[in-house]
Amino acid sequence: MKITVENPEDGADIEALLDLAFGTERGGKTVYRLREGVDPVAELGGVIREDGVLKGSLRFWPIVLGDDRAPALLLGPVAVAPEDRGKGYARALIWNGLGIAAKIGYRIVLLVGDEPYYAQFGFKRHLAMGLDLPGPVDPARFLGLELVHGALAGIRGMVHKASPGEALPFAAATMRQRGE
Ligand SMILES: CC(C)(COP(=O)(O)OP(=O)(O)OC[C@H]1O[C@@H](n2cnc3c(N)ncnc32)[C@H](O)[C@@H]1OP(=O)(O)O)[C@@H](O)C(=O)NCCC(=O)NCCS
Numbered sequence: 001m002k003i004t005v006e007n008p009e010d011g012a013d014i015e016a017l018l019d020l021a022f023g024t025e026r027g028g029k030t031v032y033r034l035r036e037g038v039d040p041v042a043e044l045g046g047v048i049r050e051d052g053v054l055k056g057s058l059r060f061w062p063i064v065l066g067d068d069r070a071p072a073l074l075l076g077p078v079a080v081a082p083e084d085r086g087k088g089y090a091r092a093l094i095w096n097g098l099g100i101a102a103k104i105g106y107r108i109v110l111l112v113g114d115e116p117y118y119a120q121f122g123f124k125r126h127l128a129m130g131l132d133l134p135g136p137v138d139p140a141r142f143l144g145l146e147l148v149h150g151a152l153a154g155i156r157g158m159v160h161k162a163s164p165g166e167a168l169p170f171a172a173a174t175m176r177q178r179g180e
Helices: 008-022 030-034 089-103 115-121 170-178
Strands: 003-005 046-050 053-065 070-080 108-112 142-146 157-161
Touching: 003 089, 008 053, 008 070, 030 070, 030 157, 046 089, 053 089, 053 108, 070 089, 089 115, 115 142
Parallel strands: 070 108
Antiparallel strands: 003 046, 046 053, 053 070, 053 157, 108 142
């Protein structure tokens, strides 16, 4: 199993996989308020293909937190083809994505998902407790992860979608400027 960085040609297959995994009405969920009109973080889009067929996808969106607009990431959506679930594909995509995120300087990741699954990566409910999303979610499913210990300490308030380029940490912005 090999993870590659998503490229524009993957887009249609990813949409089809997400329709299958979440249904075509998924855009109504609160997390989509944070994705509307914003591109996912290009460096962090991961895909798994086997014999050309898309088997798994993970994207991260740039967000900013509170009035100080602290840069962070929203993890998801993550989806794996139904016939390939339980093989560790999502786990591999998530570890891979979190590793790159930390390397390019992100400090905080949030998501809305099942704590029993995401706890293995270190996501915790209490880390997101001071934050609000722009719509209803089950509070038990709103989770945070600190890629740098203490990164969420004292961060409170509303989670906003990022303006273009706003939530890029310094290392990622530099890499983009250099075309790496
Ligand atoms: C959730 C999903 C991405 C997991 O993909 P996957 O490649 O099968 O995941 P992994 O192989 O890394 O992990 C599978 C393990 O996690 C468990 N697991 C999967 N989803 C879980 C959940 N929501 N809560 C708790 N455990 C879960 C499985 O039971 C399995 O356990 P096992 O290893 O003891 O058998 C996949 O099931 C999927 O695409 N589901 C539909 C879309 C979805 O719900 N995405 C996540 C939204 S937050």
